[in-house]
Amino acid sequence: MDFTIVNTVIPAIQADLHASVEQSQWIISIFLMALCASMVVAGRLADLHGRRLLLYLGMAIFGLSSLGAGLAGSIEWLIPFRFIQGVSCAALYTASAAIVSNAFPEGERGRAIGILFGVNGIGLAIGPVVGGMLVSGFGWRSVFLVNIPLILLSFAICLRGVHESRSSDESEKVDWLGLVLLVISVSGLMLGITQGIKWGWTSSQTLSVFGVAVILLVIFVRVERVKPSPLIHVDLFFNRGFIVASIATFSLAFFYCAAFFLMPMYLKMIGHLDGFMIGTLLLPTTAVMALASPVVGRITDHIGPRPLLMAGFLLLALSAALQARFENSLSFAYIITAFAAMGLGWACILGPSTVAALASVPERLGGVAMGASWTLHNLGGAVGLSIATIIYQVFARNWLVHAVHARVPLSPDTAGAIVADPLSAAARLSTSGMSPEAVEQVVGQFFVHGYQASMWMLLAICLLASGTIGLCIRARSRT
Known part of the structure; x- marks a missing residue:
């Protein structure tokens, strides 16, 4: 829930704390960077010192930081x-999945993880709605403070129901050098990805950040190859089962982070809907994901994760194809169909990709596998969001420049500034002498043009992911 609830209160935080737009963006970016950089470390610590112990520490620190x-x-x-x-x-992410995997036999693991991620989907679904209610009634601070009673309730449940598990190899230790190298390099990658649009992708600042991150990653790989107890077993990335899981989780996050950024904007820009209606129309995505995940988990136990992964990406491709046909007017039935297809595809990938990652390694490395898998997941989300934003801005800007050139000559820089802040685009264009009707039509058209281009890109990513997973399955069946 915390992943989606905070997005709803950023305008209120910005107004109350007198924060700039750039500072407000860091409320989301710094969370994502920390999450991504810490996944592998958390998984390793869970394997060595106890998954229940790390879960409890994570819960306590999360409550205090909230x-x-x-x-x-x-x-x-x-x-x-x-x-x-x-x-x-x-x-919390790595320890909870590893605990559930360890608590159930392999034949029931898919169903158990499906239920886990079904509950995760419920949190994603209700986050925007709960956030809107809390900020309206109690202010933005309540969005963070509500976590405290939820954490206390979680402790009351887990203290009686969660059993300890850890790696059986007591000779293994934490690789502190690898930890430092990984955290800095992944943080650098995330910083470059999230700030590349602002700094410029070819600027010295962006290239320097990426260069340092890549160099440190190379050093990290060389160090891990010779360490007796590495933070990440590099052999994971030569494991075909783990590669399939990694492609799936990376591509899934690539899709939904990009789509979930654009979908609310479409409903706001084209439908002029309020926050409650936007949250309601997004429910077909998250609610279908939550309801379908336990069913998908049971199917995974019977047929394995890979057919479901391919089906999931085909469903996401269907959603992207439908959204690429969105027009400058709303059709609620069409929108709900497109959003529901996305939710079903999401459910077919999220749980099965986790099962595939855990099944590809021995039980003692379950936490490491989860950490590496979720790191790639978050990287995929950051990359997808950045690329979708770039494509939207390029196509929307080019359409705007050519469409209004005869009436209002716009430089590419001016048009770029307008499409980068579409909510204020009408106010900026209205000063050019265009009629209010013409301004509204132009704003809707440039936004839809950029939106459609981004969805075609996401369609291509889904087909590429599905095809690659299919090739891996075929190659494995031959061997």
């Missing part, structure tokens, strides 16, 4: 608490 975020008096204090929230969430 309290700090809720009481923060400035944006400079809020952002560090969001970083700590991201680190603790990495522990």
Whole structure:
């Protein structure tokens, strides 16, 4: 729930703490960076020192950091608490999945993980709705403070029901050098991806960040190859089963982070809907994902994860194809169909990709596999969001420049600034002498043009992922 609930209150935080747009963006970016950089480390610590122990530590730190975020008096204090929230969430994600995997035999694991991610989907679904209700009734701080009673309830449940598990190899230790190299390099990659649009993809700042990150990743791989107890077993990435799981989880996050960024904007820009209606129309995606995940889990136990992964990406491709046909007017039945197809595809990939990752390694490396898999998942989300944003801006800007050139000559820079902030585009274009009707039509058209281009890109990604997974399955069957 915390993953989606915070997005709804960023405007309120910005107004109350007098934060700039750039500072407000870091509320999300720093959380994602911390989550991504900490996944593998959390998984390794869980394997070595106990998955239940790490779960409890993650819950406690998440509760305390939520309290700090809720009481923060400035944006400079809020952002560090969001970083700590991201680190603790990495522990919660990896430890919970590893605990569930360890608690069930292999024949029931798919169903159990399906239920786990079904509950995850419920949290994603209700996050925007709960966030809107809380900020309206109690202010933005309640969005963070509500985590505290939820954490206390979680402790009450887990203390009686969760049993400890860890790696059986007591000779293994934490690779602290690898930890430092991995955290810095992954953080650098995430920083470059999230800030590349602002800095410029070919700027010295962006290239320097990427260069340092890549060099440190190369050093990390060389160090891990010779370590007796590596943080990540590099052989994982030569394991065909883990490769399939990695392609699936990376591509899934690529899709839904990009789509979930654009879908609410479409409903706002074209339908002029309020927050409650936008949240309601997004429910077919998250609610279908939540309801379908347990069913998908049971099917996974019978036929394995890979056919479901291929089916999931075909469903996501269907959703993208339908959304690529969205027009400058709303058709609720068409929108709900497209969004529901996305939710069903999401369910067919999220749980089965986790099962595939865990099944590809021995039980003692379950936490490491989950950490590596979720790191790739979050990287996929950051990459997908950045690429979709670029494609939207390029196609929308080019259409705008050519469409209004005869009436209002616009430079590419001016058009780029307009499409980058579509909510204020009408106000900026209205000063050019165009009629209100013409302005509304132009704004809708440039946004839809960019939206459609991004969806065609996501369609291509889904087909590529499905085809690659199919080739891996065929190659394995031959061997």
